[in-house]
Amino acid sequence: GIQVEQSPPDLILQEGANSTLRCNFSDSVNNLQWFHQNPWGQLINLFYIPSGTKQNGRLSATTVATERYSLLYISSSQTTDSGVYFCAVKSGAGSYQLTFGKGTKLSVIP
Amino acid sequence: EAGVTQSPTHLIKTRGQQATLRCSPISGHTSVYWYQQALGLGLQFLLWYDEGEERNRGNFPPRFSGRQFPNYSSELNVNALELEDSALYLCASSLRVVKNIQYFGAGTRLSVL
Numbered sequence: 048g049i050q051v052e053q054s055p056p057d058l059i060l061q062e063g064a065n066s067t068l069r070c071n072f073s074d075s076v077n078n079l080q081w082f083h084q085n086p087w088g089q090l091i092n093l094f095y096i097p098s099g100t101k102q103n104g105r106l107s108a109t110t111v112a113t114e115r116y117s118l119l120y121i122s123s124s125q126t127t128d129s130g131v132y133f134c135a136v137k138s139g140a141g142s143y144q145l146t147f148g149k150g151t152k153l154s155v156i157p
Numbered sequence: 158e159a160g161v162t163q164s165p166t167h168l169i170k171t172r173g174q175q176a177t178l179r180c181s182p183i184s185g186h187t188s189v190y191w192y193q194q195a196l197g198l199g200l201q202f203l204l205w206y207d208e209g210e211e212r213n214r215g216n217f218p219p220r221f222s223g224r225q226f227p228n229y230s231s232e233l234n235v236n237a238l239e240l241e242d243s244a245l246y247l248c249a250s251s252l253r254v255v256k257n258i259q260y261f262g263a264g265t266r267l268s269v270l
Contacts, residue, residue, distance in 0.1 A: 078256060088194070088266070090249075092258070092261075135259075143253070
């Protein structure tokens, strides 16, 4: 099956700093989603981005499908950005479930 | 519009018992997915239901089962509970289209003692 690798596994930032999280995947995808898992465990949808670039406030994401990677940018980080960020992909037409990376744990300190 | 809802929030069972977890999808969504997030193992796909049928299952033993009801809500049943079944169980829903977006509930935290 498809493999998803996220880097870095852990990231500590000072409040106000910018960061880039990376997601590499091993096969072509027709669905790529970025999630933020809050301290209570809920997965919050950030982006649906199988290709191209999107922006939402301080967050933006870019997926280069031909090179099999996606980047999540967080600018002017805030303590509320802390948590685990997951990349999840779906490949092929027959299977609809997502395959998740292991996540990047982000800690933003004041 | 209500999101994906899961119940109960927490569930405590002892080894050997059965657990039942419930999920209500977003209105209009026909697909329901179950994922397990165990400590150190990441998020793993368990089951996918659509239109009342099991469409796919992950690499889990048969004691993990479930069903989807005519209103598209779903139950996950875990029989003969083992200590390693302790995990956060997340339910997601989506439309059944190739480019689907999955939305997740808040999860049920199952503790097996």
